[in-house]
Amino acid sequence: MRLDMLSKLGASTLSLLAALGEFKWLGARLLARLPSVSLRPSLVVRQIHFLGNHSLAIIVVSGLFVGLVLGLQGYYTLRRYGSEEAIGLLVALALVRELGPVVTALLFAGRAGTALAAEIGLMKSGEQLAALEAMAVDPLKRIVAPRFFAGLLVMPLLAALFSAVGVMGGWLVAVGLIGVDDGAFWSQITSGVDFWDDLLNGVWKSCVFGWAVTHIALYMGLECKPTPEGVARATTQTVVVGSLVVLGLDFVLTALMFG
């Protein structure tokens, strides 16, 4: 009985390790296809359109509302200390350092990651990938790698857009609604947000998150069982694992960058 449980534990550990190995191996094979992908940029452009342009609406609207709410919420606390001018700094720092990259990555996992996983999973269960292979076309090169590099490119841009729109939302609340002085709002921000320490670290974070989400989505799509349940499972797993990995990575990166 005990031995049974022990062997179960061992089996699940081994399968986890095998999955990690597959995951890493997929990454290595995708990186090796970077030169051949750069020869056909039109494939990547199509994927940027699919991952980026179609995510614009949700990113911009969420960024705006996150900024609006941060502005209002900051006002309630800062009003006690008579320092409403610091709302801009609060909103900008929170967005640039944490919320911009993290919330964008979560939305990206939900909007684009699921689409990637489902698309590739369906291609796999419809044996389209096998058909490509039979025609001597490398499916990793033709299908997977363009999506991978498009995801890497799109995430930092989306996160920057999210933060910028969020700051504008904070400005709307602070200057438009509450009546904070416009000059004080911006000067507090510029004196408090450092280009290298805050902004660039946020951009690095969004690059890492973009890699993590895209890589997980593609892996889930490629490894799914070729059945309707398998595709459904792959999409769900993409969101669950992707979000958890993003949050965990965020903690590690914040500890390393701002610790």
Add this chain to the structure above:
Amino acid sequence: MQRNLNLLVGLFVLLGAIALIFLSLRVSNLSGGGDAGPSYTVTAAFDNIGGLKARAAVKSAGVVVGRVREIRLDPQTYQALVVMDLTQGVPFPKDSSAKILTSGLLGEQYVGLTPGAEEKMLGANDRIQMTQSAVVLENLISQFLYNRSDPAPAEPSAAKGL
């Protein structure tokens, strides 16, 4: 179709780039008060710098004229040595004095420069001789309490002095 797609993707990338430029120019300190222009270095020794930090502003008459580059402890005198970069083109007389001030009641601390009257100007790596330390709240409070417990409550002038 492909041309349309290229246009849309170009628009998307442009939007992202604009957002990044907006963040770096309007939101971060890249444009405002960075390492703008040539500067010369002066030092000043303080007994106590309070909460002054590197990159704090150096102001004269409220106008930013430089930044604190470095703060270290002089092991001989146990004073804090504050190294400042002042903007070239804003020379200060040799007998200028430096104070550590606070913007607002609980705001950030900065170095305030008061120009003197001498004809000679401060050069590179010169030392500002007259300095005034930061006001430390705890010292103020303990001074106040000490004066309060003085056994001379009868004197009205002492009470007024508080």
